[in-house]
Structures are given as structure tokens and as C-alpha cells.
Amino acid sequence: MLTEAQAWAALEAVPDPEVPVVSVVELGIVRELHCRPGGVTVVVTPTYSGCPATEVIGDTIRAALENAGAGEVRLQTRLDPAWTSDWIGEAAREKLRAYGIVPPSGKAAAGAAQPIRFVKRRLACPRCGSDDTERLSEFGSTACKSTWRCKACLEPFEYFKPI
Template identity: 55%
Template sequence: MVNTPPLSRETLFTILDAVKDPEVPVISIVELGIVRDARATDGGVTITITPTYSGCPAMHTIAQDIRAALAVYGVDEVRIETVHAPAWTTDWIGPEAREKLRAFGIAPPGPVDHEGGLVALTRRRQAVSCPYCGSPRTELKSEFGSTACKAIHVCLACRQPFDEFKPL
């Protein structure tokens, strides 16, 4: 085994930024806020991740992709830890990544506009703008879409159905 200095946190994040979300391949797991920490540990690295949705089937693929990405840099001892607190929120997705989502045809998530806890049943979500034509005249078709993180809308201006990355 070649004795190389341990990879810095910054380098590890740069490597992991190349790992895209398997279901939304335009943004990385770092941009999504899935990677909470990365550090060199005895003989390898420890990556701390947090699940987006509890039942997201992509989490297994993401763990495999993390190992594969690090293996390219000769890091074979990868420990992946899962944390649940603080709970993942779409508020962690930065402006640049939101723009990438929009360009991909997915309306980015609006801000999570409540403090958590219980929300009134009658509460309505903010209107979502069409990622294709920009019109705010859109209609929610279903709050459950092609993946756990998306809702289905239709644009009343350009008639295009589209996904929204729903606020969580």
C-alpha cells in the first residue's frame, strides 16, 4: 500500500461533488445536502450521509456510488455513516443547484415556510412556476410523483406537465 497523506475534508467534498443523484442526475449529493461530513480516519475515510426521504430507494445506490468515486482515488476503506438529525430539508439546496433543476425541467423547491412540527391541514402551498415557460399559472395534479421527492404539476399557460422538487 502506498503511503499517501490523508485526504482533506475539502478534497473529499470535491470528489463527492462528482457523485450525482441517481434519480436527478443534474445535481450532486453534495449540492443536495445528503453529504453531511467527510473525514479521513484510520486507514480510510468516513462519509456521513443523511437520507432525503425515509423510503428513498436511491440511498443504496448513492452509498455504492460514493464507494466507487473514492475507489478511483485509491480509497478503498470507506465507512458510510447515516445520521437522521437534523432531518434533511430542501432548504439545504443552494441557488446554483436550484437553477440546474429548473434547466432540467424540474421546478426547484420553494422555501420551507414553517417551523416544523404540525401544520394546519387547510394550509395551501405557494404557487409553483413552470420551469419551461416561467408562468406562475400552474396547477398541482398530485403531491406524489415519479420519485419520493417530487410532485406533479401542469402549466396552464404552455400546457406542459412538469415535476416539482417539493419542499420538505
């Protein structure tokens, strides 16, 4: 039987298919893991309910655990509570920044009302650090990211939207 520590280690090595610099564990997609005789059950929450990578993530999780000797792998999708970018750990935020994606900032209090702000957002460029940036598109390579450009170094970058 695979131990819980071995199962978590196998999942830490499963990269997100859209942002391969971070694992599905680091993004908070893997919520729970339950080892049982003959197999493992993994509870996952996709970054949003329509995420096109959900099936690929599930297949990759299953393959990683089977290769580690887990036996039968059951995947359970949990949509409530919905995934939030608050589940991205600090180390993963730094990996995103180094990769050229500005991670979401701030922490949303669970169930708390979020104030509406009518201030132009300024993001620091992940390459040169300048905050002289502009949004080019609300949607980037995936629906969970937006596309920005630094006016100082002229490099485009993506912003992982807070959800």
C-alpha cells in the first residue's frame, strides 16, 4: 500500500498543464488525499468549473499515482467550495513570478464582501519590476489569466487573475 507521504510526493511532481512551473498541489487543485488498502482517492477542485485542462489534470494525477504503486486511483471532483487563488502558496507565487506570470495578490476573506474599487490596477512587471504597465486583454492564453505589457521594458506578461 502506498503511504500518504509517498502519494503526496508523487502529486507534487505533477505539473499544471497550462503553467508547468507549478504543481497541481502547489496551485491548490489537489484538496485531499485518502490512502486505502488497494488504492488512493484524490479530491480535486479545478481552478474554474469550465477549465479545459481538468481532464488532462485528472489523467496525469491518475498516471503519477499508478506509477508510484497506488493501485486503484479514484478521482473525486469537488466544486464547493470553489477554487480560489488564495490556495496558491507563497513558494508557488514566487515560481509564477519567476516564470513571467504575475500571481494574484491579497487574500479574500471567506464569505466576506469584497469592496468595489474604481482605481486603475498597477501590476509590477515580473521581468524589470516597473509598475508602468498596461492591460492589453482581459483574457490571456487561458481564461484565468489576463495579458499585460510593461511600458518600461516593452515585454508582455500574464497576470493570474484572483478568483
